[in-house]
Each structure stands twice: as C-alpha cells, then as structure tokens.
Amino acid sequence: xxxxxxxxxxxxxxxxxxxxxxxxxxxxxxxxxxxxxxxxxxxxxxxxxxxxxxxxxxxxxxxxxxxxxxxxxxxxxxxxxxxxxxxxxxxxxxxxxxxxxxxxxxxxxxxxxxxxxxxxxxxxxxxxxxxxxxxxxxxxxxxxxxxxxxxxxxxxxxxxxxxxxxxxxxxxxxxxxxxxxxxxxxxxxxxxxx
Amino acid sequence: xxxxxxxxxxxxxxxxxxxxxxxxxxxxxxxxxxxxxxxxxxxxxxxxxxxxxxxxxxxxxxxxxxxxxxxxxxxxxxxxxxxxxxxxxxxxxxxxxxxxxxxxxxxxxxxxxxxxxxxxxxxxxxxxxxxxxxxxxxxxxxxxxxxxxxxxxxxxxxxxxxxxxxxxxxxxxxxxxxxxxxxxxxxxxxxxxxxxxxxxxxxxxxxxxxxxxxxxxxxxxxxxxxxxxxxxxxxxxxxxxxxxxxxxxxxxxxxxxxxxxxxxxxxxxxxxxxxxxxxxxxxxxxxxxxxxxxxxxxxxxxxxxxxxxxxxxxxxxxxxxxxxxxxxxxxxxxxxxxxxxxxxxxxxxxxxxxxxxxxxxxxxxxxxxxxxxxxxxxxxxxxxxxxxxxxxxxxxxxxxxxxxxxxxxxxxx
Numbered sequence: 030x031x032x033x034x035x036x037x038x039x040x041x042x043x044x045x046x047x048x049x050x051x052x053x054x055x056x057x058x059x060x061x062x063x064x065x066x067x068x069x070x071x072x073x074x075x076x077x078x079x080x081x082x083x084x085x086x087x088x089x090x091x092x093x094x095x096x097x098x099x100x101x102x103x104x105x106x107x108x109x110x111x112x113x114x115x116x117x118x119x120x121x122x123x124x125x126x127x128x129x130x131x132x133x134x135x136x137x138x139x140x141x142x143x144x145x146x147x148x149x150x151x152x153x154x155x156x157x158x159x160x161x162x163x164x165x166x167x168x169x170x171x172x173x174x175x176x177x178x179x180x181x182x183x184x185x186x187x188x189x190x191x192x193x194x195x196x197x198x199x200x201x202x203x204x205x206x207x208x209x210x211x212x213x214x215x216x217x218x219x220x221x222x223x
Numbered sequence: 224x225x226x227x228x229x230x231x232x233x234x235x236x237x238x239x240x241x242x243x244x245x246x247x248x249x250x251x252x253x254x255x256x257x258x259x260x261x262x263x264x265x266x267x268x269x270x271x272x273x274x275x276x277x278x279x280x281x282x283x284x285x286x287x288x289x290x291x292x293x294x295x296x297x298x299x300x301x302x303x304x305x306x307x308x309x310x311x312x313x314x315x316x317x318x319x320x321x322x323x324x325x326x327x328x329x330x331x332x333x334x335x336x337x338x339x340x341x342x343x344x345x346x347x348x349x350x351x352x353x354x355x356x357x358x359x360x361x362x363x364x365x366x367x368x369x370x371x372x373x374x375x376x377x378x379x380x381x382x383x384x385x386x387x388x389x390x391x392x393x394x395x396x397x398x399x400x401x402x403x404x405x406x407x408x409x410x411x412x413x414x415x416x417x418x419x420x421x422x423x424x425x426x427x428x429x430x431x432x433x434x435x436x437x438x439x440x441x442x443x444x445x446x447x448x449x450x451x452x453x454x455x456x457x458x459x460x461x462x463x464x465x466x467x468x469x470x471x472x473x474x475x476x477x478x479x480x481x482x483x484x485x486x487x488x489x490x491x492x493x494x495x496x497x498x499x500x501x502x503x504x505x506x507x508x509x510x511x512x513x514x515x516x517x518x519x520x521x522x523x524x525x526x527x528x529x530x531x532x533x534x535x536x537x538x539x540x541x542x543x544x545x546x547x548x549x550x551x552x553x554x555x556x557x558x559x560x561x562x563x564x565x566x567x568x569x570x571x572x573x574x575x576x577x578x579x580x581x582x583x584x585x586x587x588x589x590x591x592x593x594x595x596x597x598x599x600x601x602x603x604x605x606x607x608x609x610x611x612x613x614x615x616x617x618x619x620x621x622x623x624x625x626x627x628x629x630x631x632x633x634x635x636x
Contacts, residue, residue, distance in 0.1 A: 103390050106385075133311075144361060174314065174316040175313065201620070220313055
C-alpha cells in the first residue's frame with residue numbers, strides 16, 4: 030500500500046531525513062511512501078521533541094531543577110508558567126493541522142486526566158489496549174471516519190521523567206494513580222487519510 | 224413569429240435583470256435586498272455587505288474567513304476554549320455531524336433578528352449538550368441540570384472561560400464581598416499633554432501625506448502617533464470599527480435609522496467616532512459620565528448616577544462608566560494603560576470579572592451579581608438575591624479529592 034503526498038512542501042519537515050522516498054529525482058513524480066514508514070517517521074520526530082522538551086526544559090528549568098519556570102495546566106495565567114509536556118504536544122498537533130491536512134495526531138490514554146483524551150473510535154480503543162498489553166510494540170490499522178478512510182497508527186507513550194508520573198498520580202481527575210517511570214501511560218495516535 | 228418571441232424574451236430578461244441589478248447596487252438601496260437586519264454588533268458596518276460577503280459568488284468558506292478576520296484575534300486573546308482547529312481532528316467527525324463547531328455560522332446566524340440572544344447574537348440554547356450530555360458522570364453536582372443552564376452567567380462560556388475554569392474558582396473561594404485593599408489602578412492622565420502644549424504643530428500640523436497642513440481638529444492618526452495601544456483597542460471595538468475599515472458614517476446612518484439598538488440614542492448612530500468624540504483636545508482628562516450619556520441612554524446608563532458605584536473615587540477621579548468599561552491595567556513595566564476596546568470587556572459579562580470586578584470584589588459575589596439582569600439594569604443598586612453555586616461545587620470536589628498541591632495560577636488583571 031502506497032501513500033502519495035498531497036502536499037510536497039511537507040517534505041521540508043525535519044523528518045525528511047528519515048523518510049525514504051523513491052523516484053523523486055530528475056523532476057519525476059514521487060512514487061510515494063508506505064503509510065507505516067510515514068507514521069513511524071513522524072512518531073520518531075514527535076517522540077524526540079516530546080522527550081527533549083520534558084527533560085531539557087521542564088525537568089531542567091522547572092521546580093525539580095533550576096526552579097525558574099512553573100509547568101502548569103494553566104500556564105497562560107502565570108507570568109513564569111510553561112505548558113505541560115502533554116499540552117506542548119497538543120499545541121504542536123494543532124499547529125501542524127493548520128499547516129497541512131496530510132496527517133493528524135493526538136495524545137490519548139485509557140486513563141486520561143482530561144476525559145476528552147480518552148479513546149473514542151473502536152480503532153483507538155483497540156490500539157491503546159494493544160500497546161498497554163504489549164509493551165514495546167506499535168499498533169496499525171485502517172478505519173473510516175466520516176467519509177474518509179485513514180491509516181491509523183498507535184504508539185506507546187511512556188513515562189520518561191518523574192514529573193510525568195507525579196503529575197498524573199496526584200491529579201484529582203486522574204483515574205489511575207500508580208504510574209511508575211517506564212510505564213505506558215497512553216498512546217500517540219497518528220492518522221493519515223488514504 | 225418565433226424571432227419576435229425570442230426578441231421579446233431577451234428584452235424582458237434584460238429589463239428584469241437590469242431592474243434587480245439596479246436595486247442591488249444602487250447606493251442607499253441595498254437593504255431592500257437584504258434578508259433582514261444584521262446583528263447589533265454588525266450595525267456599525269451599515270450596508271457595506273461586502274464586509275462579510277466578500278465576493279459575489281463566494282460561499283460559506285468566505286464568510287467564515289470574514290468572521291475570523293475580524294474576531295480571530297479576540298478569540299485567541301481570550302484563550303478560546305473551543306477553537307475550531309480542535310474539531311478538525313478526524314476523531315471528532317461524529318461530533319461535527321451533530322454540530323459543526325468549525326463554523327461560526329453553526330451557532331451564530333446573521334439576518335435573523337427574531338432569534339437574537341440578549342448578548343446581541345444568535346445562540347442555540349442546547350449547544351453544550353451535543354458533546355457534553357454525559358457530564359453528570361464526571362460531575363455528580365451537574366445531575367438534573369437543565370440543558371439550557373450550562374452557559375448561565377457564572378457557569379461556563381464556550382469561548383472565553385478565563386474567569387470560570389475550575390482552578391481559578393478554587394483560588395478565589397471564600398473571598399469577601401469587598402476587598403479591604405482595592406487593586407484598581409488610578410489614571411496617570413494629568414489633564415494636559417505634558418511638554419506638547421507649547422508645540423501646536425505636534426497635533427495640528429504635519430508633513431505627513433495623510434495629515435497635510437494645519438488641521439483644526441486633529442484626526443485619530445495624530446493621537447495614535449503617541450497612543451497607538453489605545454487607538455488599536457478603539458479601532459477593534461464597536462466604537463471604532465467604522466474608522467478602522469473606512470466605512471462612511473453616512474452609510475451607517477441609513478442602516479441605523481432602520482434598526483433598533485437598545486439603549487443607544489437614535490441620533491448617535493451617525494455620530495463621528497474618533498478620539499475627539501470623547502476626549503477634549505486640550506483637556507484630555509478622564510471621560511465623564513455625561514460624555515457617554517450623549518450616546519448611551521438605556522436603563523443601565525441612566526441608573527449610574529444613583530448607583531453605589533457613582534459615590535466612589537479612584538485616586539482623585541470619580542468613578543464613571545469608563546472605570547468598568549474602559550479598564551486600566553498596569554503593564555509589566557508598571558505603566559498604567561487604558562484598554563479602549565470596550566467590546567472585548569462586555570459580553571458575555573464574565574469578561575469583566577478579571578479585568579474589572581476582582582479589583583474591588585470577591586469572585587463569589589461578582590458571579591452572583593453578574594448573573595442577575597435586574598441588578599445590571601439598575602447599575603448594581605442593591606445586592607444579589609440569587610446564588611451561583613460554582614464555587615461551592617468546586618470546594619466540595621476539592622475536599623473529596625484529598626490534600627493536593629495548592630493551585631499556583633496567578634491573576635493577570
């Protein structure tokens with residue numbers, strides 16, 4: 030199964046170096062890329078940015094580090110507030126959706142702090158359960174939403190810092206309070222319209 | 224015979240088409256083709272239909288773009304809690320099938336005066352239920368609440384929720400009706416233009432192309448040269464939007480004569496709106512109540528002078544309409560600036576909570592007072608008789624969840 034890019038400008042994204050394209054030299058039409066290779070590449074960039082923001086910014090400059098910023102759900106109301114890693118991730122997803130409709134992504138969980146981030150579609154439910162039950166594995170499938178069919182990939186979102194664990198365990202809206210570092214806390218869902 | 228019929232048909236078509244076209248584009252007659260009066264907030268545009276209908280054959284996408292062109296910045300500034308981009312995620316396809324939240328027109332329709340909400344726009348009563356029908360599962364306190372009570376004053380706003388979100392309410396639980404120390408900044412206006420009074424040319428003359436020669440009454444550009452923040456705010460409001468888009472006042476007057484705007488004097492609709500409409504050039508002190516009353520003559524405006532607020536002063540300045548509707552705030556550098564976009568601080572009235580009310584009052588009292596139309600009509604003469612339970616419910620939920628890290632959110636008045 031091959032995916033043809035609707036927006037060639039997308040190739041300018043940082044993931045370009047990780048994407049294997051064929052037949053794109055000499056002005057020929059790109060032959061396309063397998064959806065799984067595409068979503069795997071996107072996920073690599075997302076995971077890298079998310080981990081780096083958590084460790085290099087939030088953990089280093091936050092209350093557990095230099096103490097010069099305050100990661101908070103309502104960061105916009107604070108002069109030294111900064112978005113939580115999950116909010117930064119969502120902000121990226123929203124901005125990317127403004128730039129291209131070639132893919133969408135979101136962060137979801139079977140134990141969401143915000144109930145709007147619980148799985149909604151059958152594929153999301155299957156995927157999140159699969160990655161929770163099979164640590165280290167990803168989930169791939171196809172689903173139809175509205176009148177469009179999507180390639181849907183679900184990747185594990187793992188607690189990489191103490192801040193992830195304590196925030197979720199302490200939050201009054203969290204349905205689960207026994208997370209440990211290394212646990213699968215949720216999943217990154219990436220959709221590509223076919 | 225056939226030729227004659229064809230000729231007659233062509234002539235008839237041209238005559239009818241010409242007559243309709245003449246009616247559509249004849250200055251001053253556009254309203255005859257309009258499906259109905261526009262919303263109160265759009266009356267300032269008069270009959271400049273292309274403000275929203277940006278092209279003759281454009282569809283809903285163009286109208287949506289026009290909505291966002293004017294209202295997008297205000298929504299972003301209000302930290303819109305339901306931005307359209309959230310709903311573009313395919314996982315919301317089932318929700319969009321019920322209520323297309325990516326389009327302003329799904330809730331706010333134009334040219335339907337019989338459906339205009341007290342806030343001045345059309346608004347369905349049950350839009351929250353489309354996605355949040357099961358809210359009582361998460362919030363038992365919401366069990367049995369009616370479908371049209373979600374957006375009751377003091378509960379929830381679809382767009383601007385900055386004064387109503389749970390952590391903010393939690394931080395303000397238990398506040399008194401009146402603060403012991405007011406935080407209302409006094410004006411820094413001195414009554415004069417320091418250092419400029421001896422140099423008339425600063426305002427009355429210029430070598431700029433748009434201000435040639437001597438000008439008796441300086442235009443807004445002259446004020447904006449120094450007061451850009453204030454001018455930008457003014458031009459984003461209903462007061463100044465005509466000036467911003469270069470809409471002829473005469474055109475707006477025609478529309479104003481055909482529509483009813485509660486509380487506005489009929490002769491005020493065509494009045495020139497600029498800096499010097501309210502500010503006297505050589506006495507640029509605070510705007511008085513009388514200045515506002517020259518245009519605003521509704522019950523709320525008329526009740527001000529007998530209201531408790533009218534007896535108060537801020538520094539040496541008496542309270543006026545502008546105290547609440549043109550709030551002052553300190554910048555990060557300590558300067559006091561007056562916000563001139565009154566529309567951004569008006570409806571829904573919870574917009575005033577953080578910018579104005581909390582300077583003097585506790586949040587609980589504020590939400591109770593703002594929820595009562597009769598108190599607003601009398602300009603807050605008296606005390607609220609009904610109670611909004613939002614803060615009580617937050618306190619109960621907080622207590623039930625056990626000890627937590629105290630909220631850290633700070634106010635940004």
